[in-house]
Amino acid sequence: MAMLVQKYGGTSVGDAVKIMNVARRVAVAQAAGNQIAVVVSAMGKATDELIALAQSVTSNPEPREMDLLLSTGELVSCTLMAMALRELGVPSISMGGAQAGILTDTAHGRASIVQLDPARVQRELDAGRVVIVAGFQGITDDMETTTLGRGGSDTTAVALAAALKAERCEVYTDVDGIYTADPRVVTNARKLPEIGYEEMLELATYGAKMHPRSIELASWYKIPVLVASSTQDSPGTLIHDLDNGGTAMEVANKVSGVTYERNVARITVRAAPDSPGIVANVFEPLTDAGISVDTIVQNASAERLTDISFTVERGDLDRALEVSRRVASDIGAADCVANDHLGNISIVGTGMLNAPGYASRMFRALSDAAINIEMITTSQIRITCIVDEANVDEAVRVLHAAFELDHE
């Protein structure tokens, strides 16, 4: 008998028919002799509707109130899922974040799980019930309801799997696995049967469909995560511990996938005086304004002067530019320029670790396709290039071919 945690996203529980379909899948998994805890997101557009409701009352809702409001979305879907299972004759019980023992910090709207006490969930599972847990939410020491922010329900599922010492966390969604590239862009993209945590983390950070924080959590607790379709029976992709020792040797000289993001904007603060603390002076005000900065590149532009470039999501550009212009003026930089039509493309793979040649092969492939590279940033197992947004699709296809990802 295996302990499994299954997570179903909002589109998978979008209406009564879909909820019944998911319930049937859960029933089959339980009938096969498994103990099942299910984590659900809010139904379809429910969260968007609650946000719209709040905005009809105020343009600036308190994060604390917003959390209590938004938490209702998952309570609705989890009670309906429990009812659907009972309708199929499967004993089940739903639980809000507090009942499921999910203790978080007090950062409303983006809380982190501090502790997960699975005692009650375990007791219900041992009594033969399927336990349905509301994703995305928790409770503080002071009984305040919190939400976990982006990627919240995936994080709930992985944390629950860790606390229950589950054999596996299964994330069911509208894609049926992790691909070497987005199949909508690259027609011969290949589904990966498995991938290591670190590679998946890089893929997730740079465009793949799971949120990096849940991957990170899975990696800490070594919880295997299966990403698969909520409607089909194809095998999906298993994210698990492939990162170390012998296994990494087998995948040497190998790129696992190509990923991309659109909607990237860049700001360059030009000819800033190159003195100690200048970078902090630029970025602290952005952090204070709640603007998330991605890639950062600093080049000397002339003696004692430096250019500082960074990327932000396009939606944040106007605010970021306003802050940056003020900063540029304060620190005596020449000016501040922006480009709001960028994207990024990345190649990811543990095979790149300590192996030279991947970067130059990537740059050559883009160059052969006449794609100009605007910025470059790398990690140990990832190389990312910022390019014009119009070239993103072509760049993904070129790199997919250059690294021969269409066959194993």
Added chain:
Amino acid sequence: MAMLVQKYGGTSVGDAVKIMNVARRVAVAQAAGNQIAVVVSAMGKATDELIALAQSVTSNPEPREMDLLLSTGELVSCTLMAMALRELGVPSISMGGAQAGILTDTAHGRASIVQLDPARVQRELDAGRVVIVAGFQGITDDMETTTLGRGGSDTTAVALAAALKAERCEVYTDVDGIYTADPRVVTNARKLPEIGYEEMLELATYGAKMHPRSIELASWYKIPVLVASSTQDSPGTLIHDLDNGGTAMEVANKVSGVTYERNVARITVRAAPDSPGIVANVFEPLTDAGISVDTIVQNASAERLTDISFTVERGDLDRALEVSRRVASDIGAADCVANDHLGNISIVGTGMLNAPGYASRMFRALSDAAINIEMITTSQIRITCIVDEANVDEAVRVLHAAFELDHE
């Protein structure tokens, strides 16, 4: 500085505009120097929509799951109300039943409040905030969410007022007070400036718009309850301690109001053997079937035989008749007949206490109007007649005139 609890029903918080209107009223009451706790029902049809959602999944939802589902309706309205107050610059905080310290028994769908610990609500009030509490819900010792059933939000409000030792509980609704009779039936019905708990309890039980359980609770804790309009500024009706001693003397020889209910059905078990335990044999199976029985009358019909009549809500008639026919056969009664087109009319007033003549005056007035009385039932301060449903409106008008309720 007074402590007030204000309750707003579902139609008063039906959309963003109405929520803002209520918030303005609350803001005015707070600006006048009061500490305000607000109890809200779910928005307009929200509860009905949640019930429909559950029924789209199962025809027989578990009460425990239903409670967790329905509790979200009030969480939504109370967070929106808190946001609306902040939008007006009034510090505010919303609380679910658990946060507000509302401990109930485990009777899902119709829970009773066991204890209300107002510590946190009081702390927030003392910090200068308006506290918005989700009505209709509580939590058990085991952290299970419960709902209080019919009249739940009124009960939350009165219980909170009692726990906070509030000066008054104000129930704002779509009627502007308690009338001597339904103004839609009796055009010259008069709004009562005040009424005693016991009289209000009888009025509420027999058709007036508040739920008797909240009146009963207010009576136990001697909490004055003001029933008034949520949109107008008319004075409303104060329900308070008028029942005892001297005050009752002042209202002697006085009927406070006429009330009515439609949709009453009657079942008569005819010619049952008149042996000990026969009444229990009839009503126990009805209780087991969850059918609420109202008026009961038993008459001897012939030697050692008895007729037992009782009324139920018309919606329960089919089930009640099925149970009763089985019982009639079991106990050897002759047969079982039903009349499903009845209503009841009542006169209520502490003035009737120990004062003869009210009953005969009532029966005479109905007789003069050629209205036949099918059954009679009385309490110390109420006389109720069951009549044909077609005669209900006329009976109310006749009695309103007979007891001179159109002037003080």
